[in-house]
Amino acid sequence: MERLLIVGASGRAAAASARRAGFEPFVLDLFADADTERLATVWKLPFDQYPHGFVELAKRVPPMPWMYTGGLENYPDVVAAISETRELWGNGPDVLKKVRDPFAVQNWLKEFGRTRPRTFHHGDEAPSSGRWLRKPIRGSAGLGIRFAEPVDIRTPSGEPAYYFQEFLDGTPMSAVFAHGRRGWPTFVGMSRQLIGTDWLHAKPFAYAGNVMVDPNVYPDPRPTAGWLTHSFSLAGVWGLDAIRTGDEWNVVEINPRYTASVELYELATNSCTLVRWEPIPPAIRMGKAIYYAPHRIVFPASGPWDDSLARCADVWRRPDFADLPHAGDIIEAGQPVLTLFAEADDEEACEAKLKASAAELDRLFAVG
Numbered sequence: 001m002e003r004l005l006i007v008g009a010s011g012r013a014a015a016a017s018a019r020r021a022g023f024e025p026f027v028l029d030l031f032a033d034a035d036t037e038r039l040a041t042v043w044k045l046p047f048d049q050y051p052h053g054f055v056e057l058a059k060r061v062p063p064m065p066w067m068y069t070g071g072l073e074n075y076p077d078v079v080a081a082i083s084e085t086r087e088l089w090g091n092g093p094d095v096l097k098k099v100r101d102p103f104a105v106q107n108w109l110k111e112f113g114r115t116r117p118r119t120f121h122h123g124d125e126a127p128s129s130g131r132w133l134r135k136p137i138r139g140s141a142g143l144g145i146r147f148a149e150p151v152d153i154r155t156p157s158g159e160p161a162y163y164f165q166e167f168l169d170g171t172p173m174s175a176v177f178a179h180g181r182r183g184w185p186t187f188v189g190m191s192r193q194l195i196g197t198d199w200l201h202a203k204p205f206a207y208a209g210n211v212m213v214d215p216n217v218y219p220d221p222r223p224t225a226g227w228l229t230h231s232f233s234l235a236g237v238w239g240l241d242a243i244r245t246g247d248e249w250n251v252v253e254i255n256p257r258y259t260a261s262v263e264l265y266e267l268a269t270n271s272c273t274l275v276r277w278e279p280i281p282p283a284i285r286m287g288k289a290i291y292y293a294p295h296r297i298v299f300p301a302s303g304p305w306d307d308s309l310a311r312c313a314d315v316w317r318r319p320d321f322a323d324l325p326h327a328g329d330i331i332e333a334g335q336p337v338l339t340l341f342a343e344a345d346d347e348e349a350c351e352a353k354l355k356a357s358a359a360e361l362d363r364l365f366a367v368g
Contacts, residue, residue, distance in 0.1 A: 073100055237274070
């Protein structure tokens with residue numbers, strides 16, 4: 001069986017995708033969760049060595065191709081260093097430098113007649129209208145985003161660590177695309193994002209999950225994705241985040257790698273994105289939600305996730321819980337604990353099931 005190295009903050013979902021594609025995964029991540037260890041060989045990187053510690057850790061891994069997951073798209077130097085000695089499956093450092101530059105993306109949007117959301121540099125004169133978000137240059141999963149205050153908009157010293165983007169009051173959306181033919185991306189699926197969700201104890205703007213939607217009732221992202229593919233030379237599996245306002249698809253950012261929502265489409269259609277995606281309309285709506293610690297938690301030795309852990313090697317079966325800590329692990333307040341899954345005939349019913357599972361965890365962890 002061919003092996004595949006997966007590197008990123010969390011490698012569990014991508015490891016399951018690799019298993020579905022017929023590969024044997026080898027994971028380097030920050031958690032080495034209990035279910036990840038049953039899917040792959042896993043080496044854990046200490047948080048204080050992220051992300052550059054992955055370079056040295058990867059040098060100890062036997063020869064095999066590699067791919068990266070969330071977070072590493074912001075570090076093209078790390079991607080370049082690991083790619084010196086092994087084949088990269090995905091977008092290389094030159095693509096990352098362009099596509100993760102919010103001002104390069106904004107210029108592209110203007111070229112194609114897209115004017116929102118507006119973006120300006122730290123230190124520029126602030127526009128006279130609008131509400132603005134302060135966003136980290138190397139942001140991921142919504143971490144570090146907050147509403148901008150007047151004191152924020154000043155000339156920085158040294159390299160700016162953040163920028164400002166217009167806040168649009170709409171629905172956060174995500175679309176995923178995969179290897180296409182003749183340079184045209186194949187549409188995988190669309191979801192509504194859970195952002196700063198209070199019943200998951202997520203901080204404001206923190207990514208908290210996805211719920212699959214019927215793409216026929218939302219603005220079509222495919223023309224935008226086609227233009228992006230050609231403008232930025234995107235390849236492999238990648239995601240597009242946007243805010244829906246009415247019939248407008250307002251691009252917020254491009255995630256040029258395997259995204260957190262990919263596994264939903266794979267499980268819902270019994271297909272796989274890492275080899276060849278077969279566009280099969282799903283008969284159900286599937287969702288995932290990240291449950292954040294409402295207070296300091298010592299993870300129990302047993303709970304409602306036991307069956308999901310015992311059967312996690314069956315990668316074609318939807319788990320109820322995933323990204324499972326080890327018994328005795330300490331999770332501080334505000335940190336992710338685990339991931340919930342649910343499915344239903346429509347997105348509203350799916351989200352209701354996720355909310356019910358989160359309430360069950362609240363009772364277990366004595367919330368309120």
